[in-house]
Amino acid sequence: MDIGIVIIVVVAILGGVAYDAMKMRYKYQQLASGKGIDKLEQEIADLKQRTAALEAIVTDKSYQLKDQINQLSRSS
Incomplete structure (x- = not known):
């Protein structure tokens, strides 16, 4: 070489x-x-908001009904 x-x-x-x-x-x-801490705290707050939104979607009755309908149509 x-x-x-x-x-x-x-x-x-x-x-x-x-x-x-x-x-x-x-x-x-x-x-x-301390500059990075503010950024991390903001990122954590954003993630908490996104998690709350996802939890609201998943626990919604219409979402669960759509999921059950999709499972029934796949099994047919």
Whole structure:
């Protein structure tokens, strides 16, 4: 194997590892400073709203009736 190819592969791997390390460091700095916490809290609130909407849909009687009709039509 050519030494030039080996050097290129090693540099590419080290560059990727360094990039990922810097990205993780930036992410943890945001969390430590409190900026990331607000973002996470907003994301949790959004997920709670989506879950509530999905629960309302699934527990709706018309949804359950449609599901039963679909199951009956599949079994025919």
